[in-house]
Amino acid sequence: MITREIKNIYFIAICGSAMGSLAAMLKSRGFQVSGSDDHVYPPMSTFLESQGIKIYQGFHPEHLSPRPDLVIVGNAMSRGNPEVEAVLNQKIPYTSMAQALKEFFIQGKSSIVVAGTHGKTTTSSLLAWLLEYGDMDPGFLIGGIPRNFNQGYKVGSSNLFVVEGDEYDTAFFDKAAKFFHYLPEVVIINNIEFDHADIYDNFDVYKLAFRRLINLVPGNGLLLANSTDPALAELKQFSLAPVQTFGIDKHAFWRAEKIQFSPDRTSFDIFKDNKYLTSVAVQLTGYHNIHNTLAAVGAAHFYGLATEKIVLGLPLFENILKRLEVKAVVNDIAIYDDFAHHPTKVKSTINGLRCRYPDKKIWAVYEPRTATAKNKIMEDQYAASFDDADVTIIAPLHLPEKVKKENRLSIDSLIEKIRNRNQEAHYLPSVPEIVDFLAERVQPGDHILIMSNGAFGNIHELLIHKLKMKSGITT
Numbered sequence: 001m002i003t004r005e006i007k008n009i010y011f012i013a014i015c016g017s018a019m020g021s022l023a024a025m026l027k028s029r030g031f032q033v034s035g036s037d038d039h040v041y042p043p044m045s046t047f048l049e050s051q052g053i054k055i056y057q058g059f060h061p062e063h064l065s066p067r068p069d070l071v072i073v074g075n076a077m078s079r080g081n082p083e084v085e086a087v088l089n090q091k092i093p094y095t096s097m098a099q100a101l102k103e104f105f106i107q108g109k110s111s112i113v114v115a116g117t118h119g120k121t122t123t124s125s126l127l128a129w130l131l132e133y134g135d136m137d138p139g140f141l142i143g144g145i146p147r148n149f150n151q152g153y154k155v156g157s158s159n160l161f162v163v164e165g166d167e168y169d170t171a172f173f174d175k176a177a178k179f180f181h182y183l184p185e186v187v188i189i190n191n192i193e194f195d196h197a198d199i200y201d202n203f204d205v206y207k208l209a210f211r212r213l214i215n216l217v218p219g220n221g222l223l224l225a226n227s228t229d230p231a232l233a234e235l236k237q238f239s240l241a242p243v244q245t246f247g248i249d250k251h252a253f254w255r256a257e258k259i260q261f262s263p264d265r266t267s268f269d270i271f272k273d274n275k276y277l278t279s280v281a282v283q284l285t286g287y288h289n290i291h292n293t294l295a296a297v298g299a300a301h302f303y304g305l306a307t308e309k310i311v312l313g314l315p316l317f318e319n320i321l322k323r324l325e326v327k328a329v330v331n332d333i334a335i336y337d338d339f340a341h342h343p344t345k346v347k348s349t350i351n352g353l354r355c356r357y358p359d360k361k362i363w364a365v366y367e368p369r370t371a372t373a374k375n376k377i378m379e380d381q382y383a384a385s386f387d388d389a390d391v392t393i394i395a396p397l398h399l400p401e402k403v404k405k406e407n408r409l410s411i412d413s414l415i416e417k418i419r420n421r422n423q424e425a426h427y428l429p430s431v432p433e434i435v436d437f438l439a440e441r442v443q444p445g446d447h448i449l450i451m452s453n454g455a456f457g458n459i460h461e462l463l464i465h466k467l468k469m470k471s472g473i474t475t
Contacts, residue, residue, distance in 0.1 A: 006069040011035030012083045013074025015044045017143050018166075019097055019154035022072070024051045025105060025141070028155055035072075036063050036083060047151075068092065072100050080171045094172035098181040101141060106161050106183055109139070112299055115165035115213060116190035116226075118345050119292045122284070123188060124164045125149075126321050127296040131160060133313035135303040144339075147318035160303060163359045167197050167209050175184055177209045185221040186302060187213060188295045192231035193344055195339070198371035202421045207231055217241040224298045226291060227252035234466070246294035249288065254294040261285060261355040263351060265315070270297060278307050279313045286352025324349060324449075330467040332444035337460055340451040341370045341382035347388075353449055355390040360447055364389035365434060365459070367452035368409055369398040376409050383417035392418055392425040393434055395427035398454060431457035439466040 011023050014035025024047070027033045035048075036056035048055055056063045059082045064071070071094040072085050078084070087094050095103075114124035115334045125146035131138040132148070139156030143164045146152070165179030165187070192210050196347050200206040214235055217223050223239045225232045227247035236243050246254035255271040258279075267281040268290060282293055297310055319325070321337045329335070340349045350364055368374050374397045386392040394411050403409075411427050418425035438448060450459055468474075 003117075008032040008034075008066070008068045008070075008336045010064060010068035010071045011074070012059065012071060012077050012081070012087075012316045013037050014048065014053075015039055015041075016074055016076070017044070017152055018141060019074050020044045020048055021141055021151070022097055022101055023048060023053055024151075025155055026100075026152050027051050027053055029104070034063075036060075046362065059083045060316060064090070070095065070100075071360070072097055073171050073173075075169060075171050075178075084172075094173075096174055096178075096181075098178040099174070101163070102181045102183060105141075106140060106163065109159045109161045110185045110303070112160065112162045112186045112188070113165035113179055113184040113213070114188045114190075114295075115163065115179050115210065116188070117167075117193045117195050118342065118348065119190040119288060119295075120164045120166070121320055121339075122289065122323060123190060123292040123295050124162050126292060126314075126317050127188075127299050128154070128162045129317050130310060130313045131162070131297055131303070133316065134300070134309040136160055136303070136305065143144045144312060144320040144322065147321050148316070155376040165213070167206070168196055172308065177213070179213050180216070184213070184217055186224065186299050187217050187221075187300060188224045189214075189229075189232055190226050190291055190295060191229045191344070192235070194340070194377075195342055195372050197375045205419060207235065211235050211238055214239050222299075224254075224295050226295075242405050244298055246298055247291060252294075254298045256290050256294060257334075259290065263356055266290065266355075270294065272301075278311050280311055282317060283315065284317070284319060284352075285356040286348055287355070288348040290353065297371070324352060327463045330473065331471040333442050333467060334447045335460060335463060335467075336447065336449045338449060338451045339453050340366075341368075341373050341453040343378055343385045346382070346451060349451065350386065350388045350449060353447060357447060360445055361390045361443070362388065363391045363393065363438060363442065363446060363448045365393045365395070365438075365448065365450045367395040367398060367454070367456050368411075369452055369454050369456075371403060374398075374400060374403045374409050375407055375408075379409055379414055380411075380417065382414055383421060386423055386425070387420055387421060390424065393437065394425065394427050395431070395434060395452075395456070396429055398452075405452070431459045431462065434459065435462045435466050438463060439470055442467075447455065453474075 015037040034054040040057045121144040128140040129148045137158045138160040140162040142152045167177040169175045195202040221241045223243045225236045227245035244253040256268040259268040270277045325337045327335045340346045415425045
């Protein structure tokens with residue numbers, strides 16, 4: 001526990017989304033906050049500067065002078081980093097982002113941890129919004145930017161704190177999952193599928209982390225679990241807290257029925273424990289977002305939020321940046337940006353767009369970027385992920401050398417497997433070639449879905465510019 005008097009806090013790798021948000025939260029509490037990173041650029045750099053937080057470019061020991069009272073070390077940092085070495089040599093107190101969040105903001109509150117392989121950011125953002133709309137003033141830390149808040153954090157004045165529970169490891173000195181630090185009263189788990197192949201050796205080890213999270217929920221808390229996820233069916237039996245399931249099957253405690261998709265919303269009825277509760281509408285699309293909505297409703301209901309507030313608040317939720325985000329519409333051609341980077345997430349995102357536009361042509365453009373995405377163990381799953389697209393384009397692996405050759409995804413093999421499913425698929429070796437390929441072929445009314453968890457070579461802006469040029473648009 002951090003018990004010493006602390007005034008000056010320094011962040012190593014401050015520009016990550018969670019680190020930057022935590023830095024701003026601590027600044028709002030009156031701490032002196034500064035930090036460094038080797039990727040100092042907008043929007044995070046300008047955001048931190050607007051908060052009065054000094055940022056150093058690069059990692060240098062002299063940045064730690066004058067000596068801070070506490071150093072928060074980002075989980076991407078390791079031994080050999082000049083500032084990490086200086087912290088250890090000078091015996092400066094240090095901790096992780098997850099531990100600091102726990103001790104400064106979560107300890108003593110009702111913590112709602114939203115976990116699972118997919119849907120964490122949307123579900124936690126939606127829950128935070130419902131509680132906010134219901135005048136419950138929650139605190140939260142989320143790994144994305146909910147449009148309703150325009151930032152990924154809020155300190156809040158109530159005893160409620162919503163946190164996106166990441167299963168990735170905590171720090172070089174703490175290799176356990178971040179979510180073990182968050183003292184959950186309520187845990188939401190939407191699904192459990194193998195991910196983070198660079199951290200977890202196999203699916204059994206991955207599942208064990210979630211079993212241990214479930215074991216942290218107190219008897220007067222609540223576990224909300226996807227009703228049809230096979231891994232959760234196995235793990236939820238170990239909960240010593242009450243369990244409520246959510247889904248669209250008839251056995252779910254929180255159940256959706258009479259689902260209707262339209263271009264601007266999804267509507268459905270909610271049943272609670274086989275009894276009709278209410279009818280709702282959300283701006284989100286896809287069956288995965290129905291699960292996300294049910295989970296958020298279940299947690300909000302646990303904390304006493306009135307059904308009337310839930311019904312009024314849900315349609316006002318505006319989603320998150322990089323979640324099926326419309327970047328532009330040029331000559332009636334829609335260009336989307338999405339964070340999808342796992343086969344299931346890719347499949348769900350494309351299916352969500354297909355549910356919204358069943359008769360439109362969908363072009364799916366995908367960059368394999370994460371360690372898991374570049375691993376050949378995902379090849380067959382990826383092949384099935386693009387079934388709802390009309391045309392699939394696969395970009396080169398990002399930094400392929402980060403995965404051993406014998407474990408590396410083969411794009412040629414993936415393209416062949418997609419085509420064997422009677423789907424049109426292409427490999428294009430560069431962003432300019434992808435942009436040219438699309439610009440020559442897309443037609444008014446088409447939808448271009450671009451999926452990557454990184455910058456993807458500025459592809460959105462390049463494509464938008466090319467389409468405007470082709471259409472004679474000069475602004």
